Amino acid sequence: MDKLQLLNDHQLPFAKVLGLKFVAASETGVKAEMVVRPDLCTRPDILHGGAVMAFADTLGAAATVLNLPEGKGTTTIESKTNFVGPAPVGATVIGETTPIHRGRRTMVWQTRVTTAEGKLVAVVTQTQMVL
């Protein structure tokens, strides 16, 4: 079974709530998409910042897990988000996560969140501790 299928077949509960779907996965990065539903929005009807962060956080953790040996785990210990632009309700956002550092104790990942049209929504940098 390939890594993409693994991630989609073993969705985390909160990822299901978000409606997140992985579209690419390897040790060097993951890519996922999510539809901006009304219940994920703030006022006005654009994607809530917390949903953006949760989306990116899920991708960073998934990318870390793909680099871990069996029995290991990970937790986010730091996360920083630059909110650049809005993602309106009904749009599809795409997250692309790439590694900045993949160490034995910590990994640092950067996720670019864009709309399907390529407009930048946010850039998230997070540190994952290996457990």
Add this chain to the structure above:
Amino acid sequence: MTASTDSLLPSDRLLRRTLWGNAVFSIASGAVLAIFAGPLAGAAAHAPVMLLGLDLALVLELLGVGVIGFGALCAWVASRLALPQAWARAIFAADLAWVAGSALVLLLPAWTTAGIAGIVVVALIVADLAILEYLGLRRLGAAT
């Protein structure tokens, strides 16, 4: 977010443990081969043997050093956080090559019973390791 590999990724435990076993066996047997190359060459053949223009003792000594290096490679691969499957496949291929090479070497008429036994026993151990490596790679979906 907190997440773990449990029930998510296929297990690499078999491959990792086999590679560690290969590392220990290779480094130990390589050291014995390199240190006792002279006596082993004397016990393994009826008469002085030349392979590729080299004295058998020197061949065994060089082989021992090479096997130690191979064992170090196995340990390196087994210790990586994300097990490099391409290197694991290369180690599996090298083990297969060792078994095939042993069969060819046995065709030489020079060996004593002790020599034949030594070559066969080592080849069987390496074959076992290769089988376990194949099963470990297959579990990861990387056997081909």
